[in-house]
Amino acid sequence: MNVKNLLLLFCSTALLSSCGLFSSSSLIRKAELVNEPVNDTIHAKNIMGLYIVYVKIDDHEEPLEFIFDTGANLTVINKKTADRLGLEVSGDLNLGDSQGQRNRIPLTMINQLKLGEGVYENVIAAVIQFPENSTVECIATDGILGYHVIRQMQWAIHPGDTLLVGSTESLLGDRTYDAIPMAGWKAPLLQVNFKGIGYRNVLFDSGSTGGLDIEQKYLSKISDSIPVVVEIDGTSQGVFGNNIDTVVTVRNTAIEIGNSSVPSDVDFSQTNSRKVGMRTMGSYHMIIDGQAEKLYLGEMETENSRTRSFGLIPGISDSTLYVSSLEIDGQAADKGIQFLQALESVNGVTAADINSMECGYLNFILEVVRNAEQIELVTKNGDRITLEREESEAKMLD
Template sequence: MIRTNFALGFILVLSFFYACTPSVNQKIYQAGSPALTIFQDTLPFELREGFMVVRARLNDRTMPLDFIWDSGAPVSTISQATREYLGLPKSIKPGTLARLDSLRLSNVSFPSVPVEIIDYDGYAAPKCIAEAGVIGANLIRHCNWYIDFDQQLIIFSDKAQQAQVATPSHTLDFKTTALGQPELKVVTDITGKNKAIAGIGQSGGLCIEAPKLPDAGQMAYDQGIINRFAHTIDTTVIFPDTQVGIGPLSWQGLLTVQRNHASRLGNDLWAQYNVALNFETETISLIARTQAPPPIAPLPQLGWMPHFTPVSELTVGFIIVGSPAWEAGLRMGDVIDQIDRRAAPGWYNDYCAYLSSVQSQFAVPQQMQVFKNGSKQPLNLKVEGTREKP
């Protein structure tokens, strides 16, 4: 599996899952219990763009496929490419339900697993992270899980067992939703008391759904850069370094407030610890890591990042209102011809390489010249107080 860099901020694992409740009876979405009644096994994982990626075998096929493992996604999914690989009928359209004969993680097989069919149109981030799909709560809820971020290894067992781990630093109580997701109570000074899904395995910090966006904070527009699974431009209010209370735990991280995205808490928190997820006791235990957790990339200091695909122009794909980029005149969708002394077409030639590098490339610079829309005069972007380049 190819290793890529951590991604910044919040990313929703398929906002479709978190925002929408299935219209059919919820029981239809529940996977069968594991074929073994007593078991304990291990499963390696890899962090890609902040997501946990595991390998699974479907319908007794020998080739393992890459899946995002996400305790917060209520429904497991497979892509259209995976449906074709399995030989499932073409009549099963995107957004509809199919049922796998089996899904095998390591040596443990889960029978009769319902999955949503997802169509990743054109260039889409899932193709670079884990093209096969998502393993969600309708399967994860049947086991207890210990996620060792130090070793990048999952130990999972039947619900009567639990991995022997060190004394936890914190133990968080949750309630299992009807769809199998662990739901926590969280408190912030910005949004007050809320409930949020524990999205262990997905990238990002704390996102709170609100019917109205707050007046405070930094408003930002994002076209699938921070939220890699967004299909349209997201409007978000950002609060960096916000104090969040979760039971006995006080955590400081990125808070985002959005409409039409269910509240969730991602790996910005979870990857700071090794994590025991116990559905029998409905607790999440956080165990101190022996290795320093990876740093979380900051928001871009100039307040913007480009959007790119090999079949489109380089455009503004992320921007913070009031940032140096905004004040200089950049707006969403502006075509970028040149950045500093480099023509825009030469910045990237591969979509996945772009996704894995764009945030690190644009997080640090404090000044930049940008030529847009055929203009011969550059926009000069600079963080206030920065000395001019020689």
């Protein structure tokens, strides 16, 4: 999970391009909904376009925070939460995250999971110790709710809302929808068209704050006709950690999903995954119907804002504030800023300030930089550099 609105805040590079655990094995089973019919409205938090729902496990009454993540075909529980609840490990599985990193991960069997009025039994979950400073854990303390649970009902989503409607009966009503095939019982896969080229098996990832991600090997199909922004990105985070990637982005464009033209950024990255996240999909009312393998795309209800950036994203590692993503020809690079360069402060906030707060980095992004139209960087040698939020100049690739 995925978890890019640094995308909304800075540029088109994902903070959490996906929470997704798309690669797994045939050992994954469907969770079983045992009390249908269900027609339920559940309360959720909305953080950067991601939905955080509350579940209860076994006989524990404590509500637990989970990211509602169609991009994860398996439910994930934070190791600290699993230990606190006394969940027993039973076997392991070779899992891959959204950044292509793989590990053997212990599994636990959740006898009963409650999500609103829905009761699910025999829910297999991966037990994962999230990396230090993981933003996944800061967005949802306890884990990630996977598609094997989500697909048991229809789910209606309204942009920016803090309610989700789930039902075992039809939620379509009198609205008009574009009924889009969404193949796959392990993960919801769409066909997406961009500049006349069809891309199959694009993961619809509600645990991603990104736009459309495509493998970089397909860049040659459009690179001679469309200007792009190139950045070195160290912010994309999966559940096992970060990767450094060179991302080539077509910004403020449109893609076709079904019969709908959808505003989106398109990232061509070095990770071997295709997905479309909530930066693109989150402006629409939609119904996710895993049983019928359909995505019902309704009207756009909130404006999809154009991407503007400062030409960089600040990151933090231990006690160092540094440049974790940099547009190669952007305004920050033009002013002499380098990738991985250490910084003294951003808008007066230092690494020590960030580390003194719980989930300090996420709060720094949300509270200090999110609404800024201008930021001031102070470098380690005392230079002060002012950057304005603006649409980056796109250029043709050489």
